[in-house]
Amino acid sequence: MSDPTLEPPVARPAQPDRAGAQRAPVSSAGPAPLSGPAVDIEARDVTKRFGDTPVFSGVSFRLARGEAIALVGANGAGKSTLLRCLMGLIPVSGGTVSLLGRDATGTTGAELRRLRARIGLVSQKHNLVPRLSVLSNVIHGLLGHHPGLRHWSHHLAPAASRDAAMAALEKVGLADFALRRADRLSGGQSQRVAIARAIVGAPEILFADEPCASLDPAAGEDVMHLFMSLARQDGVTVVFTSHNLDHTLRYGDRVLGLAEGRMRLDATAASLTDTDLRGLYD
Numbered sequence: 001m002s003d004p005t006l007e008p009p010v011a012r013p014a015q016p017d018r019a020g021a022q023r024a025p026v027s028s029a030g031p032a033p034l035s036g037p038a039v040d041i042e043a044r045d046v047t048k049r050f051g052d053t054p055v056f057s058g059v060s061f062r063l064a065r066g067e068a069i070a071l072v073g074a075n076g077a078g079k080s081t082l083l084r085c086l087m088g089l090i091p092v093s094g095g096t097v098s099l100l101g102r103d104a105t106g107t108t109g110a111e112l113r114r115l116r117a118r119i120g121l122v123s124q125k126h127n128l129v130p131r132l133s134v135l136s137n138v139i140h141g142l143l144g145h146h147p148g149l150r151h152w153s154h155h156l157a158p159a160a161s162r163d164a165a166m167a168a169l170e171k172v173g174l175a176d177f178a179l180r181r182a183d184r185l186s187g188g189q190s191q192r193v194a195i196a197r198a199i200v201g202a203p204e205i206l207f208a209d210e211p212c213a214s215l216d217p218a219a220g221e222d223v224m225h226l227f228m229s230l231a232r233q234d235g236v237t238v239v240f241t242s243h244n245l246d247h248t249l250r251y252g253d254r255v256l257g258l259a260e261g262r263m264r265l266d267a268t269a270a271s272l273t274d275t276d277l278r279g280l281y282d
């Protein structure tokens with residue numbers, strides 16, 4: 001139920017308004033070929049150290065547009081660190097990353113901000129603004145496209161942005177919570193708001209770090225279905241980390257596995273079994 005102390009609900013659009021709809025639909029028959037412009041993410045010999053402590057080295061892969069990639073590995077294997085390196089949130093210690101055809105490791109300033117605006121991130125920390133409404137928090141996902149105060153609050157945001165945010169909330173099943181304060185949500189609800197915020201800008205790439213960690217089984221399935229539809233229907237390249245082997249095998253087209261500071265596994269999910277994945281945790 002919405003919070004009666006806040007404004008009346010905002011009208012929901014009948015159809016989600018996705019700015020990324022111009023991307024070519026991707027066949028559900030399998031990943032696109034790894035050549036030419038269809039490669040969305042490329043890591044070449046990426047190394048990361050914190051001080052003198054290595055996390056991983058020699059990590060290379062090419063991910064095709066519209067692929068769903070599960071990144072797996074034991075606690076501390078470096079999954080979150082790799083996502084943050086790919087996103088350009090922390091510098092790599094060696095190697096290069098290219099995103100959407102641009103050298104992300106060599107990009108800074110306004111150009112990096114423009115590149116990031118085309119990428120969605122769901123991190124393990126939701127970082128919602130507690131005293132603002134759910135709707136305002138989702139609208140914040142558009143700040144990369146529209147910097148400035150108007151996209152800070154749903155009271156100020158243009159109708160098109162509010163509609164896009166409502167559509168994103170609809171997708172995560174939280175439209176009825178749009179006007180509730182973010183600090184009155186459960187952990188799982190906060191997680192779903194963070195997902196709505198990540199997808200509201202119609203990202204071309206979506207990085208999701210344990211997106212189902214705080215969700216109950218049904219909500220987790222819904223979120224994975226949503227990610228699959230983003231990949232299949234909208235051609236979004238989705239990279240998610242997970243400790244859920246069932247999700248990994250059912251929802252990943254491809255599985256990358258980190259262990260002992262190396263990328264020990266890079267295979268199609270269809271070619272893997274539960275036992276193969278468990279080997280990464282030994």
Ligand SMILES: Nc1ncnc2c1ncn2[C@@H]1O[C@H](COP(=O)(O)OP(=O)(O)OP(=O)(O)O)[C@@H](O)[C@H]1O
Pocket residue numbers: 050055073074075076077078079080081082
């Ligand atoms: N900012 C940091 N400074 C120093 N070390 C860090 C930092 N961030 C992460 N690490 C270390 O890097 C390693 C990889 O951490 P990371 O969070 O990437 O692992 P993970 O695979 O995502 O783990 P989990 O499954 O527990 O989320 C860990 O040993 C961690 O302690």
